[in-house]
Amino acid sequence: xxxxxxxxPTYVPRTLGLSTxxxxxxxxxxxVRTIDDLMAIGAISxxxxxxxxxxxxxxxxxxxxxxxxxxxxxxxxxLFLDDDIGxxxxxxxxxxxxxxxxxxxxxxxxxxELTDKVLGMAADPCEILTVNDRRLLKMRWMAFGCMLLRRxxxxxLYASCEHHRTETGHYDAISPWTPLVRxxxxxxxxxxxxxxxxxxxxxxxxxTWCFLDAIVSHAGRPCFAGSMFPVTG
Numbered sequence: 001x002x003x004x005x006x007x008x009p010t011y012v013p014r015t016l017g018l019s020t021x022x023x024x025x026x027x028x029x030x031x032v033r034t035i036d037d038l039m040a041i042g043a044i045s046x047x048x049x050x051x052x053x054x055x056x057x058x059x060x061x062x063x064x065x066x067x068x069x070x071x072x073x074x075x076x077x078x079l080f081l082d083d084d085i086g087x088x089x090x091x092x093x094x095x096x097x098x099x100x101x102x103x104x105x106x107x108x109x110x111x112x113e114l115t116d117k118v119l120g121m122a123a124d125p126c127e128i129l130t131v132n133d134r135r136l137l138k139m140r141w142m143a144f145g146c147m148l149l150r151r152x153x154x155x156x157l158y159a160s161c162e163h164h165r166t167e168t169g170h171y172d173a174i175s176p177w178t179p180l181v182r183x184x185x186x187x188x189x190x191x192x193x194x195x196x197x198x199x200x201x202x203x204x205x206x207x208t209w210c211f212l213d214a215i216v217s218h219a220g221r222p223c224f225a226g227s228m229f230p231v232t233g
Contacts, residue, residue, distance in 0.1 A: 002075075002076035002077055003048075003072075003074045003075045003076055003077065004043060004044055004048060004075070004076075004077040004078075004079060004096070005044075005048050005049075005050060005069040005072075005075050005077070005078055005079070006035065006038070006044060006048060006049045006050065006079045006081055007050050007052075007062070007065035007066065007069060007078060007079065007080050007081070008027065008031070008049065008050070008051045008052070008065075008080075008081050008082070008083055009051075009052045009058060009061035009062060009065065009082070009083065010026035010027065010051055010052065010053050010083040011026070011083060026051070026053060026083055027051075027083045028083060028084045028085075028086070028219035029086075029219070030084070030085065030086025030217045030218075030219050031081065031082070031083050031084065031085060031219075033086055034081065034085075034086050034087055034088075034089065034092070035049055037088065037089035038089045038092060040089070041089050041093070043089065043092065043093060043096075050065050050068055050069055052064055052065050058177065058193045059175050059177045059178055059179070059193045060175065062080065062144065062175070062177050062193065062197075063175035063176070063177060065080075066078060066154065070151075070154055070158075075151070076150060076151045077096060077148060077149075077150055077151075078148070078149045078150075078151075078154065079092065079095075079146075079147070079148050080144045080145075080146070080147045080148075080149070081145070081146055082144070082145040082146070084218060084219040085107065085145045085146050085216060085217070085218060085219075086217040086219065087105055087146050087214060087215070087216045087217075088214075088215060091105060091211065091213075091214040091215065091216075092148075094134055094211065094213075094214070095148045095211055095214075096148065097132065098131055098132070098134060098136070098209075098211070099150075100136075100148075100150075100207075100209055101149065101150045101152055101153040101201075101206045101207070102147070102148075102149050102150075102153050102198070102201050102206050102207065102208040102209065103136070103148055103208070103209040103210075103211055104142045104143075104144070104145075104146055104147035104148065104208070104209075104210060104211065105145075105146040105147075105210070105211050105214040105216045106137075106142065106210045106211075106212070106214075106216070107143075107145060107146070107216035107217075107218050121139070121140045121141050122137055122138065122139055122140065122210075123138040123139060123140050124140070126138070128212075129209070134211060134213060135211075135212040135213055136209040136210065136211060136212060137209065137210040138207060138208075138209060139198065139208045139209060139210050140198065140199075140202070140208075141191070141194070141195040141198045141199065141208070142194065142195075142198055142208050142210055143194040143195075144177075144193070144194040144197065145194075145216075145218075146214075146216060147194075153201060153204075153206045156201075156204040156205070156206060157176045157197075157200060157201065157204060158176075159204075160200065160203065160204045161175075161176060161200075176196075176197045176200050176201075177193035177194070177196060177197045178193075178196060179191055179192055179193060179196050180195075180196040180199055180200075182199060
C-alpha cells in the first residue's frame with residue numbers, strides 16, 4: 001500500500017501542566033490502541049503519526065497537520081483521527097483498500113441529536129454502494145473524527161482554495177476547514193470545520209462516503225461504541 005500519515009489534533013489544556021513532548025499524554029486509551037494496532041500490522045511507524053498538541057482552533061490545527069504531511073510527496077493517504085476516537089486497524093485498512101478519495105467512519109451513538117452533530121447528513125437521495133462486500137453510504141457531510149483522504153483529493157482542495165496576502169507579503173491558502181455558511185432547506189446554516197471541508201470536496205468533484213460496517217468507539221462526552229450498520233443474520 002501507499003504511504004499513510006495519521007493526523008491527530010489534541011485538546012489537552014496547557015493549564016494541566018502536561019508535557020507536550022509526549023503525545024500519549026493527550027490521547028485517549030482508545031486512540032493509543034488504534035495507533036498501536038496499526039503499527040503492529042506494519043501499516044505505519046511511530047514517525048507516521050503527526051500530533052498537533054494543545055490545539056485551540058481545529059481549523060488551524062487540521063490545516064497545519066495536513067501541510068506537514070502533504071510536504072512529503074511520497075505520502076498518498078491522510079488519516080484524520082481525533083484524540084478521543086478508537087477504531088480497529090482492520091477498519092482503517094478497509095478504508096485504504098476501497099481506493100476512494102474521501103471516506104470515513106461514522107460514529108453516531110444512539111440519539112438523533114448525535115446523528116446530526118457527529119455524523120452529518122446523507123446525500124439526497126441516499127445512495128448505498130457495496131464494494132468488496134463493504135457497505136458505503138454517500139454523504140453530503142461527515143465529521144473528521146476518522147476520515148481518510150487521498151492525495152488527489154487534497155490536490156483538488158488546494159487548487160480550489162482562495163488565497164490571501166499575509167502581513168509578511170506571502171500568499172497563503174485559506175484552510176479547507178474554514179467554516180462556511182450554506183443554505184440548507186431554505187435556512188442559512190453555519191457549517192463547522194468538518195462539514196465545510198466536505199462541502200468544498202463536493203465542489204471540486206470529490207464524493208465523501210461513510211463506511212457503514214466500521215465499529216468506532218468515542219471516549220468523549222458521551223461515550224459509546226458500536227457500528228453504524230450492524231450485521232444482521
